[in-house]
Amino acid sequence: MPYAHPNDPEQLRTWLLGAARKDAQAFQALYLATSPRLFGFALRILPRHELAEEALQDAFVAIWHAAGRYEASGAAPMSWMTTVVRDKAFDILRRLDARPDVDVAQFEADILNGLEDKALDPALAARTSGEARTLAFCLATLEKTQRQAIALAYFHDISHAEVARQLALPIGTTRTWIRRGLATLKTCLAREAA
Template sequence: MSDSRTSDPAQLRAWLQGTAQHDAVAFRRLYEATSARLYGFALRILAKRELAEEALQDSFVAIWNKAHTYQSQLAAPMTWMTTIVRNKCFDLLHDAGVQVDLGAEPFDKDVASALQDPNATPIEALEIGREAKALAVCMSALEGLHRQAVGLAFFHDLSHQEVAQHMALPLGTVKTWIRRSLERLKTCLARGDRP
C-alpha cells in the first residue's frame, strides 16, 4: 500500500500523533503504509526473513509505546521509524554476537537508502530529502560531543543513562547537553538554516 496519501509525511505524522494517543485505527494505517518499506530495510540489514520479521514486530511495538516521544521538528516520520527498525536489527545482531558500531553518524547510507521509496513521487522524495538535509546541517552545527549525545539518544534510541555509560560521562552532564542541544536544533530548524 503506497499511494500518495500514505506516502505523505504529513499523513504519517498525523498517524503517529494518533498512535501517541493509542488510537488503534491510526496505528493500523501507519503500519499498513510503512511496514513493507521498513521490512525491506530490516531484511537488507539482517538478510534472514525470520529475523527481519522479528525486528519489524519489535519495532512496531516500540513505535506504539514511544510514539509520544516523536518530535516532528527533529526528523521526518520515516526517518524516525527507520531508526527504530535499524536499532532493533542491531539489537538482534548484538544478541547473536555480531559487533555493531554505535557511532554518532545519524544519517548513514542504510537509513538514506531506506528512505528512498521507489514509489515516491519526485515531490515526496524531495521533501524527505530536504528534511533530512536540514536536520543534518543543524546537527553539524552542534559541538562534537553534544552531537554524539543527541545522536545516541535519538538516532540510536538509547536512554540518557545508556548514553552516559557509553560516553563515560556523568548522567547530569548528558541530560544538560541533550536538553541544550535540542533547544539549539529547534531554533536552527525554525530559522530555516537549510542547505
C-alpha cells in the first residue's frame, strides 16, 4: 500500500474502513501514516514523552475497536483520530492528578528508622544508615511514577498487578517503569558507592 499521501482524507477513510473490517494491513497503513502527527499532538498535551506514547497506544487500540463506528459523513478522519488521542491524553492527565504522591523525605526517614536496631554494633549501624541515605538519594532521582511503583512493589511488598491498580496504570507500563527505575537505581547506587 502506498503511504505517499498521509493527509489525504479519502485514503484515511479507506484505511479506517479496512480497520473496521479488521484488516491488519489497512490498520498498519493508517498507523504509519498518522502516528507521527498524532504523537506530536499528544506531546503538546502531556508533560512527558512516555505519557504521550501511552496516549497514542491507547488511542490506536480505541481506533481499532471503534473504526466500525466512524462515520465518513461526520468529522474528517484525522479530526476524528485527533479527538480520540486528545481524550486518551486527558484521561492520563486526570489519572496523574488523582495519584497519591510519595513523600521522599518521609520515605527516607522510614528507612532510617526501620534500620535502627539497638542490637547492631555502632560501626554496622553507621554503615547501614549511610546506605539507606544513598538509597533514598537515588530514589529521589527517579521520576515520581517510577519511585511510587518501586516503593509500592519492593518496600510495601505489593504485586505488580496491584501496583498497576493502585496507580491506575496499565500492567505493562507499570512493569516497564519498575524495570527501568531499578536499572537507574542500580547505576546511581554503583556511582554513589564509588
